[in-house]
């Protein structure tokens with residue numbers, strides 16, 4: 405991550421980011437307008453795993469307001485050097501690592517068990533805080549993916565919304581990898597949107613269901629057109645990753 409790139413390489417990555425960022429913003433606003441909304445209704449989360457802190461800070465300086473990391477260790481290694489911005493955790497989370505995120509992560513998007521939600525709630529209460537969370541749904545019912553099964557979502561949303569110290573904000577998903585740049589994922593996005601709208605209709609206590617976090621580099625336009633209001637974009641902003 406850090407310290408691997410030469411100053412020239414860092415400068416080249418910053419220039420790449422500048423180009424990519426313009427294109428991504430354009431595509432987001434185009435998809436938003438096509439879906440009857442405005443660009444301001446869609447939040448862009450920059451997924452910064454494997455990205456050098458100098459490049460992340462350049463992105464923040466250029467207008468990125470929200471970043472997401474998916475490994476606790478990697479986040480902690482960058483944290484001290486990061487410019488101020490909103491941080492969300494988006495990766496698989498073990499309960500014994502929750503303590504590093506409380507007070508740091510404005511939102512934990514990848515809640516995939518009641519036990520994890522309870523631990524986030526317990527440690528938040530202990531710190532006098534309330535942590536925003538999303539429920540991750542395994543929309544493609546894939547063996548390799550984390551998340552609740554789609555049919556469990558209403559019941560789990562109800563159960564989790566009752567836990568002190570957390571506030572349920574909505575739903576997050578990583579649909580199956582698509583071969584055709586997102587078109588075949590529209591069906592998944594529609595299903596996720598239905599779960600999101602149904603969750604809003606549940607009128608859960610202590611909740612504010614306003615976030616559907618779906619859409620990555622290859623499919624964010626389609627996700628927005630199917631109702632997503634938060635896209636998590638890595639490689640389309642920072643270039644292809646060599647690992648992960």
Ligand SMILES: *Cc1c(COP(=O)(O)O)cnc(C)c1O
Nearest residue numbers: 451474494620621636637638639
């Ligand atoms: C890496 C990652 C992303 C971004 O993926 P890209 O395809 O590079 O845009 C989004 N969400 C999660 C949870 C990720 O781990």
